[in-house]
Amino acid sequence: MKIRRGTLYLADLDPRSGTGAGKTRPVLVIQTDLLNETGQASTWVLPCTTRLVGENILRVPLPRGIAGNRQACEVMIDQSRAIDNRRFVRTLKPLPRTILREVEEKLRRLAEL
Secondary structure: OOOOOOEEEEEEOOOOOOOOOOOEEEEEEOOOHHHHOOOOOEEEEEEEEOOOOOOEOOEEEEOOOOOOOOOOEEEEHHHOEEEEHHHEEEEEEEOOHHHHHHHHHHHHHHHOO
């Protein structure tokens, strides 16, 4: 499976640890394609949730079907993590550029970059 930045994938995040997201769920790859193309064994992602809390600094809404997601969900900006590439189940679709830019901006704000 080719892993690309800005694309939504279904990934198995079990076993869950602490407040981290578990289950099989959509994740957004935010790692640069420069690293994705090197054969790196892990990938930096942001998991999504269907427990909608509304748009805020920690969430970016994804309407149902916008990137292959079956349900409306939210990208969890505060739950970034690296996952082993064997956790990827299947490719969904790339996010629209406007939504990816919103994710990037919220990551910058959250990390004060």
